[in-house]
Amino acid sequence: MRDAITGLIGRYDQLGRYLDRNAMDSIDGYLGESSLRLQAVELINREATEIVREASQRLFKGDPELLLPGGNAYTTRRLAACLRDMDYFLRYASYALVAGDSTILNERVLNGLDDTYKSLGVPTGPTVRSIVLLADVVCEMLIADGLSIERCPLVRQPFEHMAEGLAATDVRKR
Secondary structure (H helix, E strand, O other), X not given: OOOHHHHHHHHHHHHOOOOOHHHHHHHHHHHHOHHHHHHHHHHHXXXXXXXXXXXXHXXXXXXXXXXXXXXXXXXXXXXXXXXXXXXXXXXXXXXXXXXXXXXXXXXXXXXXXXXXXXXXXXXXXHHHHHHHHHHHHHHHHHHHOOOOHHHHHHHHHHHHHHHHHHHHOOOOOO
């Protein structure tokens, strides 16, 4: 798995170029954001169960038909799969935060997910909403811990990348 620095070095290596001012500024920015990234990942590691619980409650409150007969979270097995997937998205967002590169999610999460969800009949709309809700809960918890609200866009990046990538697959929206 690559990170922002190895990706940058790889691009310069392919071009046979030395790192220039733009590259050095990118590396400086990545390192400057490292404490925020680590703070977010530490929170995710510590509070993963609570983050998934809160995001799922918000999802089902806004879309209660998911829990009713015929809904994609109806039955204990389907609900457990939904919660498992939310945890999966949260875990991979934490990897992307540490790496400083949301594109790692393409290979690890998004490539092939649309085919899997299509074959299982999983609707994209609620899945995308659940990813956005995970980001909301993480940012709210970080703000409660003293993070400035202006820093949340950085934390949201991997969640937004997954949500946009999954929404773009246009798997049976509801």
